[in-house]
Amino acid sequence: MFGTVPQPRRTPPKSKYTAxxxxxxxxxxxxxxxxxxxxxAVHGGGxxxxxxxxxxxxxxxxxxxxxxxPPAAWRPVGPPxxxxxxxxxxxxxxDVPGIGEVGKTTVYIRAYNPDIDGEKDPSIPGGGDFVAxxxxxxxxxxxVRFVEASERFICPCHxxxxxxxxxxxxxxxxxxxxxxxxxxENGQVEVGPRxxxxxxxxxxxxxxxxxxxxxxxxxxxxxxxxSTPKLD
Amino acid sequence: MPRLKLPLPPLPPAFQPRPKRPGQGQKVKPLDQVxxxxxxxxxWVDERTSLSGALRWVMFRKVPKGTNWFYTLGSATMFAFLSxxxxxxxxxxxxxxxxxxxxxxxxxxxxxVFLGEFVRGMHKWGSTVxxxxxxxxxxxxxxxGAYKYPREINWIIGxxxxxxxxxxxxxxxxxxxxxxxxxxxxxxxxxxxSGPIVGPYLGDFLRGGAEFGATTLARFYSIHMLLVPGLxxxxxxxxxxxxxxxxxxxxxxxxxxxxxxxxxxxV
Numbered sequence: 001m002f003g004t005v006p007q008p009r010r011t012p013p014k015s016k017y018t019a020x021x022x023x024x025x026x027x028x029x030x031x032x033x034x035x036x037x038x039x040x041a042v043h044g045g046g047x048x049x050x051x052x053x054x055x056x057x058x059x060x061x062x063x064x065x066x067x068x069x070p071p072a073a074w075r076p077v078g079p080p081x082x083x084x085x086x087x088x089x090x091x092x093x094x095d096v097p098g099i100g101e102v103g104k105t106t107v108y109i110r111a112y113n114p115d116i117d118g119e120k121d122p123s124i125p126g127g128g129d130f131v132a133x134x135x136x137x138x139x140x141x142x143x144v145r146f147v148e149a150s151e152r153f154i155c156p157c158h159x160x161x162x163x164x165x166x167x168x169x170x171x172x173x174x175x176x177x178x179x180x181x182x183x184x185e186n187g188q189v190e191v192g193p194r195x196x197x198x199x200x201x202x203x204x205x206x207x208x209x210x211x212x213x214x215x216x217x218x219x220x221x222x223x224x225x226x227s228t229p230k231l232d
Numbered sequence: 233m234p235r236l237k238l239p240l241p242p243l244p245p246a247f248q249p250r251p252k253r254p255g256q257g258q259k260v261k262p263l264d265q266v267x268x269x270x271x272x273x274x275x276w277v278d279e280r281t282s283l284s285g286a287l288r289w290v291m292f293r294k295v296p297k298g299t300n301w302f303y304t305l306g307s308a309t310m311f312a313f314l315s316x317x318x319x320x321x322x323x324x325x326x327x328x329x330x331x332x333x334x335x336x337x338x339x340x341x342x343x344x345v346f347l348g349e350f351v352r353g354m355h356k357w358g359s360t361v362x363x364x365x366x367x368x369x370x371x372x373x374x375x376x377g378a379y380k381y382p383r384e385i386n387w388i389i390g391x392x393x394x395x396x397x398x399x400x401x402x403x404x405x406x407x408x409x410x411x412x413x414x415x416x417x418x419x420x421x422x423x424x425x426s427g428p429i430v431g432p433y434l435g436d437f438l439r440g441g442a443e444f445g446a447t448t449l450a451r452f453y454s455i456h457m458l459l460v461p462g463l464x465x466x467x468x469x470x471x472x473x474x475x476x477x478x479x480x481x482x483x484x485x486x487x488x489x490x491x492x493x494x495x496x497x498x499v
Contacts, residue, residue: 065437065439065441098445100332102331103445140418140422142419157419208432211422211423211425212431225442
């Protein structure tokens with residue numbers, strides 16, 4: 001392989017014109033032989049046929065999973081007087097309808113407390129008179145519980161700890177607990193779609209999955225999705 | 233006249249067929265007739281398929297000196313896969329992949345169906361056995377240096393098979409649909425989603441949406457039952473083809489036999 005000197009061609013290279021190669025039936029300026037044209041057509045046709053069933057099948061598997069936005073649901077959980085502003089009341093809501101017990105989730109709800117939460121964000125949809133914290137741990141999604149005595153949320157899986165406002169106090173979670181929009185309608189507190197917050201409690205309406213940091217570069221590494229409900 | 237010659241095992245002299253005595257050769261015994269019929273049938277197939285050549289190519293290969301029991305780990309992994317395939321197909325006869333019935337049908341397989349606990353147990357523990365065997369096989373190949381030229385592609389195929397085996401373990405884990413499998417899947421989807429940029433969309437693809445739902449179970453069932461087993465079977469075929477084509481390696485402690493006449497100091 002090495003050390004061989006390239007030999008000069010003994011035969012001159014063939015002309016690219018079929019007429020020069022004396023192919024019967026060739027015409028002026030023709031460069032693609034009929035044999036080549038037919039084989040290209042057959043391969044191309046086969047490729048198109050395969051794409052015609054593969055692409056729709058892939059779109060079928062990916063499309064509704066990644067691009068379908070479910071409607072925003074508001075779920076009543078009780079009258080406003082049920083919820084004090086110094087402790088949480090657990091309520092069970094159906095987050096994903098139609099799949100039984102699996103679709104239910106616990107939400108910790110309390111009234112908004114300016115002494116703890118600071119000044120209320122006036123632009124929050126639904127008014128934000130109530131704070132509804134998700135029990136989904138922001139490490140890997142295990143269910144956290146509120147421990148009254150320590151006023152903290154504790155995750156049983158890997159020891160994530162959150163303070164009273166849902167901010168990370170210790171352990172592996174990367175951001176505060178997710179929240180739900182709340183509103184008061186027909187004398188009932190209603191829990192709406194979920195949203196995520198970063199450590200400054202800045203809102204991210206397309207909620208992120210657990211394990212996705214939203215501080216600094218994290219908000220660009222973990223973009224919002226098309227599959228989360230949208231409030232308008 | 234049959235043309236197919238089957239290789240004979242080395243029999244002790246007393247059992248070896250003796251040439252017939254002169255004058256007795258015409259008598260055809262029933263056993264000879266049966267034998268003749270069998271060879272004839274095999275011949276009929278072979279004449280039309282040339283299968284015997286392929287069989288001989290696969291079965292009667294030269295193996296290097298020093299081949300030992302470690303070389304059986306690959307076949308052991310394949311048989312673990314076959315066992316998973318067989319038990320899995322039959323488990324699917326009683327299993328219902330729906331969020332409301334999956335747990336109940338799994339419970340029925342375990343508690344009520346005849347031999348259900350045994351077959352489900354084989355499938356459950358067999359998956360662990362397969363993962364252990366595939367790692368032992370990988371270790372054998374690594375420490376014996378069998379991944380080196382010209383077998384790199386087989387190492388890559390083997391790696392893809394390892395990943396597909398993990399995909400099988402992950403998707404199969406959800407199917408009993410108890411608390412453990414539900415939360416394991418939540419965690420697995422969240423780990424997938426924590427990959428940068430594409431992670432969130434991959435997580436959505438895995439779950440079939442932003443939240444764990446009815447489609448998640450159906451999706452995992454389809455991946456576990458149809459998509460990945462087909463891929464694994466095809467890749468095992470490619471893996472074995474390459475093993476047959478390239479042969480196996482001698483263990484690293486075997487010294488190569490160099491012909492005395494080729495030794496430099498002798499020459």
